Amino acid sequence: MCGIVGYIGKRKAVDVIIDGLKILEYRGYDSAGLSVFDGKKIVTVKKKGFVGELEKNAEGLQGFCGIGHTRWATHGAPSDSNSHPHLSGKFALVHNGIIENFDDIKRQLKEKGKRFLTDTDSEAAVRLIDDMYEGDVLKAVCGAVKKMKGSFAFAILCKDFPDKVFVVKKQSPLVVGLGEGECFVASDCMAFSKYTDKAVYLKDNEVGVVDKDGLSLFDFNLNKKNFRTEKTDIGDDYRLSENCSSFMYKEIFESPKALQYTAADFFADTATQKQVIDIFSKHDKVIMLGCGTAYNACLVGKNVFEKMLDVDCETELASEFRYKNPKVNSNTLVIAVSQSGETADTIAAVKLAKAKGAGIAVITNVRHSSLTRFADVVLHTKAGAEVAVAATKSYLTQTLMFLLVATLLREGSKVSEEIKKQILKLPQTAEQALKFDALMQKYAKKHCQKQSVFFIGRGMDYALAAEGTLKLKEVSYIHSEGFAAGELKHGTLALIDKNALVIAIATQRNVAEKTVNALHEVTARGGKVILLTCFEKLKDTKGAEVILLPQTGGLLMTAPAIIPLQLFAYHMSVERGINPDKPRNLAKSVTVE
Ligand code: F6R
Secondary structure, eight states: OOOOEEEEESSSSHHHHHHHHHHGGGGGSSSSEEEEESSSSSSEHHHHOOOOHHHHHHHOOOSEEEEEEOOOSSOOOOOTTTTTTTTTTTTTEEEEEEEEEEHHHHHHHHTTTOOOSSSSSSSHHHHHHHHOOOOOOOHHHHHHHHTOOOEEEEEEEEOOOOOOOEEEESSSEEEEEESSSOEEEEGGGGGTTTOSSEEEEEEEETTEEEEEEEEEEETTOOEEEEOOOEEEEOOSTTOOOTTTTOOOHHHHHHHHHHHHHHHHHHHHHHHHHHHHHHHHHHOOOEEEESSSSHHHHHHHHHHHHHSSSSOOOEEHHHHHHHOOOOOTTTTTEEOOOOOOEEEEEHHHHHHHHHHTTEEEEEEEOTTOOOOGGGGGEEEEEHHHHOSSHHHHHHHHHHHHHHHHHHHHHHHHHOOOOHHHHHHHHHHHHHHHHHTTHHHHHHHHHHTTTEEEEEEESTTTTHHHHHHHHHHHHHHOEEEEEEEGGGGGTTTTGGSSSOOOEEEEEEEEETTTTHHHHHHHHHHHHTTTEEEHHHHGGGGGGGTTTEOOOOOOOOOGGGHHHHHHHHHHHHHHHHHHTOOOTTOTTTOOOOOOO
8 A cells, every 4th residue: 555666867757756656556546746856955746636646746847866655545634735755854755554653753753842744644754754863864764763663665865865765664565676877666666667677675674775876775773784686577567558448457358368377387387386285295274364355265265175175274364363363383374365465464464373383375476575475385376467456367366376276286296187288278268258248348337326236156156256246346336245145045135126136156066056046036026137157057047147157167167257247347337437447445455454
């Protein structure tokens, strides 16, 4: 949440910063701001609204060194003044994270006569640094951060050093890009990947100085630290082509490629396969955890593991797990799922499990993300950059990863060519599912005024219902819930009348007809039903509009079933005049609690 950018070098800083902020808008988009050295002083522009609004107001700003920020409000409503950078004396600062004890810091500084101009926690940080400054910025910053509780990535300018950007990291992500005679700072290397592919991922409790020639890194006691330069590996996925105006739509259509790369990479990576076999052999209980869509992928994972393996397996919401006293020990393997690898709740849950001795496997789409640092095994999904707030192709690759792992564990290191062939056919099935696009648009036109939409299914289909409903509510703002089909009659059926739309999913042979029974309970009460099934014999189900999905076999049905639901959510959003890429109140990478 919140995106940070910094630049020092030979280009016009404002151009690099605006370009970077536009790429990082997925991290928050309620306001944006920047500060640049114009040769004499620090000039700051901040605006409520999208980065485009800031761009109009920052036009013509001169200077080669600066910082910028795109915000997802935590403390203080979105407004010009609450936007970053925050200023104090000689300093300008941008922040991603939360200063939990900001009230205490604020009170102490107020007692010393300092004035505060915003409602944010971040202003407390810059005022504290300014208060501690006696000519040595790093000393002031280290002194200040030692007094702060919470999470932070800062990029800081100081008027006395017009050719430097100071950086600090604790828990929130921060990466420095090293170019030729120029350097970049960002929350995500996508922001500078068009200029350089050399990156240094800061670790927690590191502070640094960035100038045009590179980075110097220290711990919070100002001991110098070495660092490793990594090669970033970003394609062009994070940009929209001229003929596509939505990331969500583009990313749904990238699913076949994402599935293909993830499967091919896994089958080729014998080192990771060995690690997987090894770690599972040491643990007899599995807990899968994640948040939101990643959690929904765990629900699919649990179904896959239970059907394919003889293993004791649970799923947990990471945000709940972290505050429990979970029954976890050295026999437990936690599989944490996170597209971004930066979700604060998931990281906290993993830390807790690790402290109790659990083994940790991480399924993530971002190789150098914070979560991977706690992992014994990293399972890298190859979905490519996902920019839209709603996770689509990444979800599919997460569910595929569970299937790949289960297949490997069942078959041993020599997975037969026949099974590989079946899995490698998935991208083709995803292509077939994308052909439902026009149909889903038609349904969206027909149902976009509905006030409630329910998704039902059993077993694996219930897991898919959970994801279908999340997708719809987050991008269309329609009230929606997912239910185990058998549960309808235990209460929720009371909500069904002629205004309700129910989407039933029936892709699992053993329970499909049971789901159809629930569907009849709905139609008998006047509710409208769309049925997604892969079974020919259900295609004339009375009272339902039936979508006949390609048949791939039970555990491979995630892609063919979920893609039409993602398309439905997308078209519902568009029909309702919403920007599906930037739903209200949300941001993609949830780095705060
Ligand atoms: C919904 C969505 C969120 C994320 C959740 C976890 O479409 O994207 O529910 O799945 O915030 O994010 P990651 O996977 O980055 O940990």
